[in-house]
Amino acid sequence: xxxxxxxxxxxxxxxxxxxxxxxxxxxxxxxxxxxxxxxxxxxxxxxxxxxxxxxxxxxxxxxxxxxxxxxxxxxxxxxxxxxxxxxxxxxxxxxxxxxxxxxxxxxxxxxxxxxxxxxxxxxxxxxxxxxxxxxxxxxxxxxxxxxxxxxxxxxxxxxxxxxxxxxxxxxxxxxxxxxxxxxxxxxxxxxxxxxxxxxxxxxxxxxxxxxxxxxxxxxxxxxxxxxxxxxxxxxxxxxxxxxxxxxxxxxxxxxxxxxxxxxxxxxxxxxxxxxxxxxxxxxxxxxxxxxxxxxxxxxxxxxxxxxxxxxxxxxxxxxxxxxxxxxxxxxxxxxxxxxxxxxxxxxxxxxxxxxxxxxxxxxxxxxxxxxxxxxxxxxxxxxxxxxxxxxxxxxxxxxxxxxxxxxxxxxxxxxxxxxxxxxxxxxxxxxxxxxxxx
Ligand code: GDP
Ligand code: GDP
Numbered sequence: 170x171x172x173x174x175x176x177x178x179x180x181x182x183x184x185x186x187x188x189x190x191x192x193x194x195x196x197x198x199x200x201x202x203x204x205x206x207x208x209x210x211x212x213x214x215x216x217x218x219x220x221x222x223x224x225x226x227x228x229x230x231x232x233x234x235x236x237x238x239x240x241x242x243x244x245x246x247x248x249x250x251x252x253x254x255x256x257x258x259x260x261x262x263x264x265x266x267x268x269x270x271x272x273x274x275x276x277x278x279x280x281x282x283x284x285x286x287x288x289x290x291x292x293x294x295x296x297x298x299x300x301x302x303x304x305x306x307x308x309x310x311x312x313x314x315x316x317x318x319x320x321x322x323x324x325x326x327x328x329x330x331x332x333x334x335x336x337x338x339x340x341x342x343x344x345x346x347x348x349x350x351x352x353x354x355x356x357x358x359x360x361x362x363x364x365x366x367x368x369x370x371x372x373x374x375x376x377x378x379x380x381x382x383x384x385x386x387x388x389x390x391x392x393x394x395x396x397x398x399x400x401x402x403x404x405x406x407x408x409x410x411x412x413x414x415x416x417x418x419x420x421x422x423x424x425x426x427x428x429x430x431x432x433x434x435x436x437x438x439x440x441x442x443x444x445x446x447x448x449x450x451x452x453x454x455x456x457x458x459x460x461x462x463x464x465x466x467x468x469x470x471x472x473x474x475x476x477x478x479x480x481x482x483x484x485x486x487x488x489x490x491x492x493x494x495x496x497x498x499x500x501x502x503x504x505x506x507x508x509x510x511x512x513x514x515x516x517x518x519x520x521x522x523x524x525x526x527x528x529x530x531x532x533x534x535x536x537x538x539x540x541x542x543x544x545x546x547x548x549x550x551x552x553x554x555x556x557x558x559x560x561x562x563x564x565x566x567x568x569x570x571x572x573x574x575x576x577x578x579x580x581x582x583x584x585x586x587x588x589x590x591x592x593x594x595x596x597x598x599x600x601x602x603x604x605x606x607x
Contacts, residue, residue, distance in 0.1 A: 172223050172424075172428055173334040174225060175215075175256045175258060176254035177227060178257060179259055180270035180271060185260050186226050188317040191317055192224060193215050212420060212421065217327040220337075247274050251280075257278050257286070259285050259287050259288065261288070261312075264291040275307040287309045287311065288313050289304050289312045289315070291316060291317075292314035292321070292322070293321070295314075298314045313329065348398065348518050349431045350430055350431070350432050351427050351430035352402075353435055353450055354438075354450065358467075359466040359501045364388065386401065387399060387400055392508075392511050397511070401422060401426040424453065427454050432517050433460070437465055440471065440476075442480055443480075443484050443486070443487040444487070445487070451463075451491060455491065455598045458563045460518060460520065460598070461517070462495050462513040464496070465480060465484075465499065466501055469503050493594065513596065520593065520595055524564075529591075530566065531556065534568075537584075544577065552570060553570040554570060554571070555568070556568040563597050566601050568601065569604050570606065573603035576603050
């Protein structure tokens with residue numbers, strides 16, 4: 170089930186980013202700059218009492234001098250946030266009092282019909298909680314006094330946030346025999362073109378998946394006897410009403426789709442090349458343990474050697490750290506190689522759930538020992554006694570060794586590469602863990 174989304178809204182300088190940074194656990198925020206907005210929006214992973222959620226800092230629109238420009242901007246960002254959020258955290262500044270801009274935001278969040286939690290920030294001294302009461306006038310319920318700087322009140326706030334999440338859905342989509350595939354990518358790279366192309370070519374049924382929240386619509390296709398669920402194809406088609414927020418919208422939808430997928434098809438616009446945002450999306454898919462294949466789309470536009478070289482250069486630069494991600498040059502427009510991307514997807518799914526026998530892992534370890542590949546420090550020499558697979562989707566392994574602290578990134582990468590070349594894990598991340606055993 171997709172993680173609930175919490176949007177933090179409010180006028181500039183009330184402390185939204187400070188609050189988000191206090192709550193977020195992950196450093197790998199997606200940041201996005203949209204036209205005319207000087208600061209970024211960012212998306213953060215967070216959890217509280219075992220519930221994972223996505224936290225959106227709708228962030229700071231920097232104060233623009235003219236008020237006429239400013240108010241609509243605030244309204245727009247609040248609107249966009251409300252559209253996707255499950256819970257809205259509306260932040261105001263207790264040291265300033267109610268402003269016109271707060272009232273502007275209040276109007277938007279009230280209309281959203283979503284749970285709104287009103288947070289009065291900068292109440293640095295708990296004994297001055299009374300500062301919060303005037304904010305009742307905003308008409309969005311009881312004010313919660315906090316200090317994002319000091320952390321005061323944030324625990325209670327998070328309790329309240331989590332209490333407003335949709336109930337956790339026990340129903341699993343995983344056992345229906347369909348492989349969950351998310352088509353992810355920046356806006357306009359051709360995700361919906363690819364989804365349509367795949368759906369048209371193959372027997373396809375649009376399914377309203379029971380139990381999924383919001384308006385996710387999956388497309389079920391069958392290809393060479395394989396049943397594939399293209400996750401949230403509605404999210405690819407539907408563009409945000411707020412024009413500026415197409416990117417925002419597709420990122421959030423993409424994150425949710427990843428959570429419901431085993432394999433991600435990362436669509437990249439070859440005519441632009443692989444961008445930093447593409448690289449980030451890859452990182453997020455990998456963090457979630459998804460298998461990944463890359464579709465270099467719009468290949469019909471790559472008609473000279475120079476253009477080909479440029480794409481490959483960007484590929485090396487951005488994807489060099491994950492050389493296991495297979496890529497296919499496709500054109501969703503002409504249909505070129507779209508079958509190949511399905512074949513790559515199925516191969517990645519296969520690797521993603523592959524189980525390797527313990528004896529085979531230990532054969533490899535014996536070879537490494539004979540080859541003398543190890544790490545040492547002054548008085549110790551790493552010895553990996555044995556290893557075993559502890560999980561799939563993605564394949565996860567635990568190795569028992571005399572001195573796990575000797576294992577550095579280099580050695581881990583070396584071992585990962587040997588595991589990959591021995592057991593063919595193309596298209597899937599793998600996880601290695603080291604435990605001590607003397
Ligand atoms: P945003 O524009 O809403 O994201 O606001 P920021 O998070 O950038 O914060 C604006 C300013 O308020 C910064 O100078 C923060 O240090 C300050 N600030 C944020 N939270 C608190 C707080 O709890 N107490 C006080 N005194 N200042 C705060
Ligand atoms: P999405 O926002 O990622 O879903 O992208 P769309 O599928 O809406 O495509 C964005 C634009 O790129 C549209 O104008 C498509 O016609 C165009 N497009 C998609 N795939 C291709 C392709 O393979 N080649 C070319 N030349 N254009 C494409």
